[in-house]
Amino acid sequence: MSFVGIKLLGNQQYLKIFSLCQRYISSDYNYLEKSSLSTYFFEKSLPCLPIPKLEETCQRYLEALEPLIEDQTKYEETIKLVNHFQNGIGSQLHKELISNDRANRHTSYISEPWFDMYLSARTPLPVNxxxxxxxxxxxxxxxxxxxxxxxxxxxxxxxxxxxxxxxxxGPEIYHMNAKKSDTDFYRKIMKLSPSRYSWYASLLFKAFPLDMSQYKNLFNSTxxxxxxxxxxxxxxxxxxxxxxxxxxxxxxxxxxxxxxxxxxxxxxxxxxxxxxxxxxxxxxxxxxxxxxxxxxxxxxxxxxxxxxxxxxxxxxxxxxxxxxxxxxxxxxxxxxxxxxxxxxxxxxxxxxxxxxxxxxxxxxxxxxxxxxxxxxxxxxxxxxxxxxxxxxxxxxxxxxxxxxxxxxxxxxxxxxxxxxxxxxxxxxxxxxxxxxxxxxxxxxxxxxxxxxNLDLNYRIYSRMNRSYFKKNKLSPDSMFQLAFQMAYYKISNGKTPTTYEAASTAGFKHGRTETVRSATNQTKKACALIHVGNHSKEELIQSFVDCSKKHSELTKNAAMGKGFDRHFFALKYLAGKKGLPIPELFTDPNYLHANHFTLSTSTLYGEYFSGGGFGPVVADGFGLGYGYVDQSLGVFCSSYVPAREGKQLMDAFVASLDQIGDVLEKK
Missing domain, CATH: 3.30.559.70 (Choline/Carnitine o-acyltransferase, domain 2)
Structure with a gap:
């Protein structure tokens, strides 16, 4: 196989840990390794997943919603709903969420609602x-x-x-500079650190331990x-x-x-x-x-x-x-x-x-x-x-x-x-x-x-790879996401799709995921500029740079627990748990539209992968798993016919990457 994709694993910076970290291979047939640092060494000291400020969550939501809504009047109506929520029931729920979080520092505020969401779902497991x-x-x-x-x-x-x-x-650790921190000296210092403060000691080495609580359900579990x-x-x-x-x-x-x-x-x-x-x-x-x-x-x-x-x-x-x-x-x-x-x-x-x-x-x-x-x-x-x-x-x-x-x-x-x-x-x-x-x-x-009616497609693209985009000082992931936006723009007469990209919050105790809202005002502008086709190379490249900067900002915020999706999800869950009516914000057609993910995307990078994938999350959507296989880019696309045609999107995706390359290479 020769394409890559997986759902809900998180952004690429956390995925690099598997190739960076040294492993202590055991000579004992019964053990894969015998690490000097115990598996759950950092668990007690991991920071709790932060709850964003309500006003920041509301502002991030409106910013993500803006490129999706064509009718300015409807957008302004949602602004009023958001303000009403922020100053009313939202504020009350937010205060209670913070209070509950302080009383349960052994876990994260999203853990219970997220487990409940999955286990309460009645939809069949395969594909979904x-x-x-x-x-x-x-x-x-x-x-x-x-x-x-x-x-x-x-x-x-x-x-x-x-x-x-x-x-x-060995515990999972994201090393900013593995040559300096993934060493025997680092591990000796960690072993001398009290477990309650070990996470903070690790930060001095720019090494970030990750939550490992999910490993307990990996084996002998159903x-x-x-x-x-x-x-x-x-x-x-x-x-x-x-x-x-x-x-x-x-x-x-x-x-x-x-x-x-x-x-x-x-x-x-x-x-x-x-x-x-x-x-x-x-x-x-x-x-x-x-x-x-x-x-x-x-x-x-x-x-x-x-x-x-x-x-x-x-x-x-x-x-x-x-x-x-x-x-x-x-x-x-x-x-x-x-x-x-x-x-x-x-x-x-x-x-x-x-x-x-x-x-x-x-x-x-x-x-x-x-x-x-x-x-x-x-x-x-x-x-x-x-x-x-x-x-x-x-x-x-x-x-x-x-x-x-x-x-x-x-x-x-x-x-x-x-x-x-x-x-x-x-x-x-x-x-x-x-x-x-x-x-x-x-x-x-x-x-x-x-x-x-499940239609599967894939594409391998060899013209550009990670090094190519980095050489041009662009985030590889942002250019992949821009190509998805451009592809959908081509097949839908200029529409902007509601887009989900998974990011891991494993840097926090019982962290799960956060959503990167990859459809932005910047990607919308870039799509329009390329479509019109009468702009200078400098203006087009600047639009790529703007997309890259914005996407990097969103990815970083999501990994740090500063998105808006999980916060809103927890507030809505708390309202239901208290028996309160669902706040009007969450029944707003614009909110429902913003959570109808036409493009569900996730990236994975790994030298041992030949492929992988997942199904669309909505009947008229696409499931897009993507990443890098050797020196090529690979995309796995799932969709349901006749609602969507995956081949059409994949052809448009390749054409979009070509357009990006043509701009970057234009003399």
């Missing part, structure tokens, strides 16, 4: 919430045999977990469907993983009674045995139920657990350390009729491979915290449930798995299987009555219909 990220092939060709790669990925993930569980996985609101369940004593193959479920104990990892030979033997099982498709596989509306899935689960055997099988899936999905019947690289990357993306995103196999089951369990996905052509990816975290922990796991598995190679083509291991693999069984079979058939049909 669960994203995927795909790995590059292993540098050693022979290591890409799917059975070998599955085994090594499992081992690396388990080594990661052991280090995490025993508090020796989302349980309940009527009205789901719950997250964690099983700390779990010692097995669950394999999915053609809709069948198998468990294998990968950790022994002493807490140690099973040997590479044992794990490889279990993988090889399951991979080669002749089992046919389970046409009544229960996994498709995880694609349902959450209330409907909750009803079906209640029906399932009335049978003790079903209840035990569900418990084995729920409590598994993670899921491993073996798509041993899929080889897209040999597909000649369709683009293999597009077909593979469909499979990784929602579990439906569009291949000529009648009634193929959905070989997924979307409720698991994460699942490792493998196809028979050696392609692999991770798909993860989103409520427990925003992907920071998944991103680290993703990178560590690749680095560890490609360097250590515990399983190789010469590894021998142990025949007796097959007796330790257990196939899960379900007893399904006619009602449950009907529900499974209905869920399959509904999911099939839901993804039938």
């Amino acid at each position: 919430y669960n994203p995927f990220m795909a790995w590059k092939p292993d540098p050693s060709t022979e290591q890409n045999d799917p059975r070998i790669r599955v085994s090594n990925f499992i081992i690396s993930a388990l080594r990661f977990r052991r280090s995490l569980n025993e508090n020796v996985l 989302r349980i469907p309940l009527k009205g609101k789901d719950k997250l369940e964690n099983y700390p004593n779990s010692n097995h993983i669950v394999f999915l193959k053609k809709g069948n479920y198998y468990t294998f104990k990968v950790i022994d009674d002493s807490g140690n990892l099973k040997s590479p030979e044992e794990i490889y033997s279990a993988v090889d045995y399951i991979w080669n099982l002749p089992d046919d498709y389970d046409r009544q596989s229960v996994g498709v139920l995880t694609t349902m509306d959450r209330d409907k899935w909750a009803d079906c689960r209640e029906m399932l657990i009335k049978d003790p055997m079903n209840g035990e099988s569900l418990n084995q899936i729920d409590s598994a350390l993670f899921a491993v999905c073996l798509d041993d019947d899929i080889n897209f690289m040999n597909e000649t009729k369709r683009d293999p990357l597009i077909e593979l993306s469909h499979n990784f995103l929602h579990g439906f491979a569009r291949i000529p196999v009648e009634r193929r089951p959905v070989n997924r369990w979307f409720d698991k915290s994460f699942s490792l996905l493998f196809s028979s052509d050696g392609q692999c990816a991770i798909n993860f449930e989103h409520s427990w975290g925003d992907g920071v922990a998944v991103l680290r796991l993703f990178n560590e798995i690749f680095k560890d598995s490609s360097s250590r190679k515990f399983v190789t083509p010469s590894t021998k299987t142990e025949p007796e291991v097959k007796s330790k693999v257990t196939k899960l069984k379900f007893n399904l009555n006619d009602s449950l079979k009907d529900e499974i058939n209905s869920a399959w049909s509904q999911h099939s219909s839901a993804v039938a």
Whole structure:
């Protein structure tokens, strides 16, 4: 695969940490690393996520709204609503929010509302919430045999977990200058610092520790469907993983009674045995139920657990350390009729491979915290449930798995299987009555219909890369976002789209995300200037500089918790919790328009990525995952036809980048 994207991971400055930080690789097979600084060393000293001043939040909202509203009269009406809110109910809610925050310094003001938002959502998880990220092939060709790669990925993930569980996985730190701060001297000073003040001591080195609270739900965790609101369940004593193959479920104990990892030979033997099982498709596989509306899935689960055997099988899936999905019947690289990357993306995103196999089951369990996905052509990816975290922990796991598995190679083509291991693999069984079979058939049909109109596209652009934009003293991310604005301008007769870009607030205790409102007055002006086409090079370049400066300002503010979206969200949530009427500001058509994200975008940078993506957040929108693959720019685009045509936007996007390049290179 050769394109990049992921939803809600945050801005690029935080994503650099994974390649900058030194890692203490352990010689012990059971541990990925043994850091001198404990995993949660900085947690007590992390600053709380700041609550912006209400007047600043209101002003930022109006500024973001201005380029989206064409009717000046309607905009002025919203200004009045904002002023009324700021001086009335908004002020009261803001004061209470601050009071609650001061009484709960162990967490952030956004944590409870954000968890509640995710877990209360009744929309199906695939496409709407669960994203995927795909790995590059292993540098050693022979290591890409799917059975070998599955085994090594499992081992690396388990080594990661052991280090995490025993508090020796190094804490995440963003180093402004890694050569000076990512050193033994830095760590010695940190160890001498009282944990209560360690974060502040780290700042002296211009090294910023990040929140790691989400890591606790990375393994042995699942989302349980309940009527009205789901719950997250964690099983700390779990010692097995669950394999999915053609809709069948198998468990294998990968950790022994002493807490140690099973040997590479044992794990490889279990993988090889399951991979080669002749089992046919389970046409009544229960996994498709995880694609349902959450209330409907909750009803079906209640029906399932009335049978003790079903209840035990569900418990084995729920409590598994993670899921491993073996798509041993899929080889897209040999597909000649369709683009293999597009077909593979469909499979990784929602579990439906569009291949000529009648009634193929959905070989997924979307409720698991994460699942490792493998196809028979050696392609692999991770798909993860989103409520427990925003992907920071998944991103680290993703990178560590690749680095560890490609360097250590515990399983190789010469590894021998142990025949007796097959007796330790257990196939899960379900007893399904006619009602449950009907529900499974209905869920399959509904999911099939839901993804039938999902259109996926991608583009690779090699003319300009990160270095190119930096050489021209422009923010690479701002130029990507400007190109999105220009592309939409082209296909919509000059309209400005409501645009979401994710930024991480992981620099704060229990931080989640903030929104960068990438559609600005500056991008709107630049689009208009280029469209007219009769302006000087200097004027056009100045418009690019203005876009870059504004975008950098918005990105910095968001990362520092100084956006407006989460603040407004918390105030609205508090009003509902108190049983108050929804403030008029939040029912204003302009506010609703400002939160109907036509472009949902997120950037990701990583040397081990080959691709990834997510679905649109609105029916008439686009999901745009983008980033840099080697020396090229890559974009993944999802949309629903006939409401939107992704190819049209992607063609316009490439044309827009060309226009930017032409301006910068014009003599």
